[in-house]
Amino acid sequence: MRQFLAANDIENGAVLGIYGAGGFAREVMPILARRFKDTGHALKLVFIETEPKASQVNGYPVVSEEAFFALDASKRYFNIAIADSKARETIAERCISRGAAPLSLASHSADFLDANTIGEGALFCANTVVTSNARIGRFFHANIYSYVAHDCVIGDFVTFAPRVSCNGNVHIEDHAYIGTGAVLKQGSLERPLRIGKGAIVGMGAVVTKDVPAGAVVVGNPARPLERKG
Numbered sequence: 064m065r066q067f068l069a070a071n072d073i074e075n076g077a078v079l080g081i082y083g084a085g086g087f088a089r090e091v092m093p094i095l096a097r098r099f100k101d102t103g104h105a106l107k108l109v110f111i112e113t114e115p116k117a118s119q120v121n122g123y124p125v126v127s128e129e130a131f132f133a134l135d136a137s138k139r140y141f142n143i144a145i146a147d148s149k150a151r152e153t154i155a156e157r158c159i160s161r162g163a164a165p166l167s168l169a170s171h172s173a174d175f176l177d178a179n180t181i182g183e184g185a186l187f188c189a190n191t192v193v194t195s196n197a198r199i200g201r202f203f204h205a206n207i208y209s210y211v212a213h214d215c216v217i218g219d220f221v222t223f224a225p226r227v228s229c230n231g232n233v234h235i236e237d238h239a240y241i242g243t244g245a246v247l248k249q250g251s252l253e254r255p256l257r258i259g260k261g262a263i264v265g266m267g268a269v270v271t272k273d274v275p276a277g278a279v280v281v282g283n284p285a286r287p288l289e290r291k292g
């Protein structure tokens with residue numbers, strides 16, 4: 064299957080769900096709508112929430128997961144607009160096991176250059192760029208203005224907040240979270256810069272050295288976050 068489905072690839076009568084109905088989900092729904100709403104096919108676009116708090120958000124129905132799977136549909140697609148990577152993983156595996164297909168989404172202003180591989184369920188917001196020869200795992204989030212440069216290797220369920228600068232030859236392990244405006248120094252093919260599993264890079268950090276798994280780093284140059292008390 065191609066990385067990103069075009070409007071014509073989606074079956075008539077399909078339902079397309081964005082899991083979440085919070086701020087980020089409201090930013091993602093327009094990406095979905097612009098790609099798929101006016102195909103001439105009868106497609107239904109919905110927000111999915113574990114416990115819907117409203118029946119509609121921005122003109123789109125909000126349905127429970129049960130209701131999503133009960134809808135009369137030729138096929139069910141989903142993406143997950145939830146930054147919490149563990150929640151994203153749980154929801155992803157459950158929806159896939161129930162027969163829904165992950166739908167990777169990219170804004171029209173997202174750009175992808177050469178020879179990249181991108182896992183299922185990815186989300187690329189406006190003005191994101193993946194340059195060349197990057198390998199990205201499943202259910203990646205690239206929020207607005209983030210980039211992934213050449214030869215980066217990114218694991219599963221990794222999250223980039225807005226304007227993350229991920230320079231060449233950076234390796235990021237599963238479930239890492241990179242905060243707004245963080246800058247990750249380039250590594251080399253022989254010695255990539257590594258961000259360990261589940262690590263958190265704070266907003267505005269300038270990362271010049273490897274970050275161990277599970278660490279929280281902030282500042283310029285990035286250092287482990289020291290908590291008082």
Ligand SMILES: CC(C)(COP(=O)(O)OP(=O)(O)OC[C@H]1O[C@@H](n2cnc3c(N)ncnc32)[C@H](O)[C@@H]1OP(=O)(O)O)[C@@H](O)C(=O)NCCC(=O)NCCS
Pocket residue numbers: 206224225241242243263264265266267268279280281282288290291
């Ligand atoms: C690093 C981070 C994860 C820490 O969160 P937290 O554990 O809740 O930390 P707190 O807010 O309790 O702050 C603890 C201390 O670190 C400082 N701090 C927090 N984030 C910081 C950052 N990014 N850079 C420098 N210092 C930071 C706080 O000022 C506070 O300092 P103090 O103890 O002197 O008062 C968080 O602040 C962060 O940067 N998250 C990313 C936010 C983001 O990009 N959101 C995007 C939404 S789309």
